[in-house]
Amino acid sequence: MADQPRHSLLTRLWHWLNVVAITLLFFSGLNISNAHPRLYWGQAGFDPTEAWLMVPRFPAWMTIPGYYSLAEARLWHLLAAWPFAFGLLVFLVALPFTRHRGDFVLRRRDLTLGAIREDIGHHLKLDFEPPAGAAFNLLQKYLYIGVLFVGLPLMILTGLTLSPAMNGAFPWLIDLFGGRQSARSLHFVTAWALFGFVVLHLLAVLASGPLRQLREMITGGRAMEADA
C-alpha cells in the first residue's frame, strides 16, 4: 500500500489530458458564445425578448482563436471534445476497478449535518488536510463527486443535444433537457460552474505546496508521504 503512488497513472494521464482539452474547450466556447450571446429556455429561441440571459461579449484576448471566428473556434471546440469525452468515458469505466473507487463513495457519516458542519469549520481555519487515510476532506469529496458524475457528463450530453444529427439518432437527448435551447443554456452555465471549480482547485493547490502538488501529479508521488 505504501508503495502505491498517491495518484494512479490513469488519474495523472487523464488530469493532464483534461488540462489541455478543457482549456481549449472553454476558451473556444467563449468565441462560440460571441456568435449569439443570448440564452433561451425550451426548444427554440432567437429573439432578444425570448432570452433569459444576455451574455456579455467576451473580449478577443479571452477567446480561442484570439479574434472572432466562429468557424475556427468550432473546429478547436469539436477537436478537443473528442479526447475530453473519451477521456471521461475511460476514466469512469475504469474507476470502479481502481483503488480510487472509495474516494468518491459517500459513507453514512458523510451525509450527516454534523460531519458537514465540522468540515466547514476545518475549512474556515484553513485546514484542508483530509482525515487520515482519506484522499479528500468532506467538502472536497462532495465537490469532486459533483464534478465527476454531474458536471463533466453534463457538458458532453448537453453538447451532443446541440447537434441536429444526434437529435435524429438519440431523440431522448432533447427530452432529457427539455429542448435544444435549454441544453445550450445548461451547457453554458455548467461550463462556468466548472470554471469556478478550476479556480478553487488552483487556489487549493497554491495553498498546499504547489510545487509538491505539481510534482506529484506528474510522478504520482507516494500515498503515505504525509505520514512518513
Place this chain on the structure above:
Amino acid sequence: MIGRRGILASLLGGMAAGCTKVAQSGPGGRLLAAVEDWNRTVQRALSKRTALAREFTRADISASFRGNGTRDPGTPAYQAHVASGFADWRLAIEGLVDRPLSLSLEQLRAMPQRTQITRHDCVEGWSAIGEWTGVPLAHLLGLGGLRDDARYIVFHCADRLSGTPYYESVDLIDAFHPQTIVAHRLNGAPLPVQNGAPLRMRIERQLGYKQAKYVERIEAVATLAQIAGGKGGYWEDRLGYEWYAGI
C-alpha cells in the same frame, strides 16, 4: 491589478497565438480538418440513415421565423420574380441525370408533398421552429433519373454574397433522407422572401447554412472539386466552416 490582468491576458494571448500557429501548420491544419471526418463517420455510424429529426406540433411553431444570411437577394431579376409572384421561376434538375428537368412552381406543387414541423438550428446557436411543405428531393432525383456516378447534390441559389451566388451541397445520404425537401411553404403560406422564396432546401439533420435558400438549380455531380473553391459550399470555401454540419 493591471499587472494581474496583463499577465492573464498575455497567458491567454500566447495560448491563442499558439493555437493559430498550430492551425496554420501542416499537421495541425490536417488534424483540425480531420475532426469533420470523425464527426461525420461517428454520427453516421450512430444514426440510422432514415432516422428522423424531431417533428413538433403546431403549438411549438415560433411566433416569427428569423431570416438570416441573405434576407432579400435584391437583384433586378429577383425583384421581377417577386413582382410576378414567381410565375416564371424555374427549378432546374441537371448534371448527372438522364433526363434534365426545368420545373415551374405549379408543377412542383402538383407533385407528392411532405409537410413537417421541424427545428432550424443556426450555426450561431439560435433555433426556430416552422412548418415546411415541399417536394421530397428523392422524388425529383427519381424523376430526373440520377445516374450511378452521382455522389453529391449541389444547390445553386439566386442570392449573392459578396458578389458570389450562394451554393451548398450534400451527399446522397442526406439527399435521399425522407425529410429532405425542396420547400415552397412555411407555416401554411408561400415562403416569405427573407426565408428563401420561392424555394429553399430543408436538410433537417444539419445546421442552418446547409439549408440553401432561393434555389434555382439542383445539380448532381461526381465530385465537389469543380464547384467554386471545391469545399462544397459558400461558407465552407469562404471561411472554413465544415461541409458536414451535423453538429
